[in-house]
Amino acid sequence: MAAQLVNFPPGALRGSVTVPGDKSISHRALIAGAAGTTPLQIGNLNPGRDVRATREALIALGAHVRIDANDAEVVGGRLLSPAMPLDCMNSGSTARMLLGVCAGANAAARFDGDSSLRRRPMEPVAAQLRAFGAKIETTQGRLPLQLLGTPEIETRHFILLAASAQVKSALLFAGLFAGVSITVDGDRGSRDHTERLLAYLGAELEWDGRTARLSPSRLKGGSITVAGDASAAAFFLTAAAITPGSSIRIRDVGVNPTRTGLLDALRRMGAVIELHNERTRYGEPLADLAVEYHPLEAATIDAITALRAIDEIPLIAIAAAFAAGTTTIAGISDLRTKESDRIAAIERLLEAVGIESSYDRGVLRVVGGRPMPRTMVISTEDDHRIAMAAAVLACAAGPLSVEGADSAEVSFPGFATALAGLQRG
Ligand code: S3P
Numbered sequence: 001m002a003a004q005l006v007n008f009p010p011g012a013l014r015g016s017v018t019v020p021g022d023k024s025i026s027h028r029a030l031i032a033g034a035a036g037t038t039p040l041q042i043g044n045l046n047p048g049r050d051v052r053a054t055r056e057a058l059i060a061l062g063a064h065v066r067i068d069a070n071d072a073e074v075v076g077g078r079l080l081s082p083a084m085p086l087d088c089m090n091s092g093s094t095a096r097m098l099l100g101v102c103a104g105a106n107a108a109a110r111f112d113g114d115s116s117l118r119r120r121p122m123e124p125v126a127a128q129l130r131a132f133g134a135k136i137e138t139t140q141g142r143l144p145l146q147l148l149g150t151p152e153i154e155t156r157h158f159i160l161l162a163a164s165a166q167v168k169s170a171l172l173f174a175g176l177f178a179g180v181s182i183t184v185d186g187d188r189g190s191r192d193h194t195e196r197l198l199a200y201l202g203a204e205l206e207w208d209g210r211t212a213r214l215s216p217s218r219l220k221g222g223s224i225t226v227a228g229d230a231s232a233a234a235f236f237l238t239a240a241a242i243t244p245g246s247s248i249r250i251r252d253v254g255v256n257p258t259r260t261g262l263l264d265a266l267r268r269m270g271a272v273i274e275l276h277n278e279r280t281r282y283g284e285p286l287a288d289l290a291v292e293y294h295p296l297e298a299a300t301i302d303a304i305t306a307l308r309a310i311d312e313i314p315l316i317a318i319a320a321a322f323a324a325g326t327t328t329i330a331g332i333s334d335l336r337t338k339e340s341d342r343i344a345a346i347e348r349l350l351e352a353v354g355i356e357s358s359y360d361r362g363v364l365r366v367v368g369g370r371p372m373p374r375t376m377v378i379s380t381e382d383d384h385r386i387a388m389a390a391a392v393l394a395c396a397a398g399p400l401s402v403e404g405a406d407s408a409e410v411s412f413p414g415f416a417t418a419l420a421g422l423q424r425g
Contacts (some may be wrong), residue, residue, distance in 0.1 A: 003136030006405035008394035012245030018028035021226035033074025050091035100170025103134035104177030200283035227254030261309025303331025
């Protein structure tokens, strides 16, 4: 099938908008539902393909999931070995976190995914789960892989080998589904949605951003509503921050501090962003975000801030393209193995609008200027976040045609329509 080509026009953003439920929290909420024996009602589930992959895989494992638009009801029980391989589609979160779930539940399963997911590393999570006691065979460290079972639980105290919330969560879920205590140490501040959700649902869990300790726990059911996705709001936030004449409000967005690196980076560049109506709902902080255009200046973005913006680095690079001076962003080598090689993708985006950048050993340097389209067609390798970032770039630089724009369906169905709505004001 030929990749869809969509033309994104320039134009300021005005008005108010909401974004889909958080993708990271949605995966975890479905998994937490499958761990409990009383129903968990989940409102505002992310409607994208990645979360559908988790939902369908959990059903294949024997969980009961009823879905009505973006609301779900999940009841767990004993998870069983599925007859068919679990198709994780494009979703690294599905593959890695469900590997932990199945390892804990001692449910043998095969895991596979699309061509992008088959290129992504599974060895970091597989290695730590092998230490837990799981028997896992990968294809040279990647998918397809086979989990043969967890005959005996061995290690229960882990030092996290990668700065990855997915790996940390896989280990916590392994402990939860096995009914054993698990300690995960050495976190450097990766997103803590698993910890917050499990604690909200009554798990005995302590964490401080470095160490998480989970004791054998039974989760209570009940109902939760998923916060708006900070990584989806990020596209509109950045578009408004770089496009003269913009002034928007994004309602009910998750502002968990492990996810607000973009907000801090943009503010450091001089962006005018305000948080209104701050509150905590179902264990997660939430706010309405107001952003107005303001000329930007270059900034130095450290590795800790970058980790808190790990999915927003392309947007920080785009903002840097419009900022006076040279911006540096550190600690981003993991971007090579996201849905596509996002270092290469950022370089392509910036080059397409005549902006100079260089990358060396984890640090990206962007020389701000006056971005203007030089190449009309942007190739995205079907990476949803790169396709949406290209549309953001078009808002302020000039019209761009984006190849594979439909990949936004992975996390943000309706993105192009919502952006066009804001551009009409
Ligand atoms: C995610 C964690 C991050 C992020 C991904 C979602 C999660 O990956 O890039 O989009 O939901 O835990 P890593 O944990 O591999 O850094």
